Amino acid sequence: MxxxxxxxxxxxxxxxxxxxxxxxxxxxxxSRPELLQAPEQPEAEVPASAAPSAPPQQAQPTASRPAIPVIVPRPAAQARATAPEAEAEAQAPAPRAPVEAPPRFALQLLRAGACALLVELPTGEPLASRDPAYLLLKDLLRAAGLPDSPQLIGEPVRWPLLAGGSLDQGPQAAREFVQGFVAARLEESGPCTCLWLVGRPAVRFAGEGDEESLYRELQVEELGVAWAIPGLERLIEEPARKAELWRAMRRVRQRWMSQNQA
Incomplete structure (x- = not known):
């Protein structure tokens, strides 16, 4: 052994x-007692092929572009940079408001008894005795109880006044001129009980009204009470408006009829 x-x-x-x-x-x-104990079974090892594979890494470029440095200005530098721009904006002239094109119209001021009439001239020329518009005006005056042969007061007002030039001839200038002209002529010929505004230009530039002002009475500063009605040409082309005109006339005619009776 x-x-x-x-x-x-x-x-x-x-x-x-x-x-x-x-x-x-x-x-x-x-034998030693610990050698008589059965050895523990080792845990099964996971094969290398079963382990999760790491995600493939992207291939790195062989050559990288140089990074461009970003310069962040400090607050003081930004203030110095914006100061000249703000000063330039302050010195720059303010934009001018758009200039409106001058309106075009012709008006004639007439006198019929206690009333004055500012009438639109459709052709730009004074009304002739045989014009359909003048004949209709005579009918309106007779229905209103006023003389049917109105008298001319001054020359017609034609706008724009000048063919060119830098003079402002926009709507506001036209309104001031027409109101000043009518006020001066009425002061010369004597006060009137009611001023008829016949036609859109008369309503707009003398009475400061619009389409909704027709058949109504308007209180105009320096001109007194005014009555707005459609133009003579429009009444001829749209006869249905005459009925509304007659109804409105019955409401307002007492204003000058009482003056005539006095």
């Missing part, structure tokens, strides 16, 4: 750390 020392030498050469014989060996040292 091999002695214990030689047996251990053989086992060390075979890289056997410990072993347990099936039977008791002669001249062998007693």
């Amino acid at each position: 091999i002695e214990e020392a030689r047996r251990r030498a053989y086992l060390g050469a075979m890289q056997v750390a410990s072993w347990l014989p099936r039977v008791a060996l002669p001249f062998a040292a007693p």
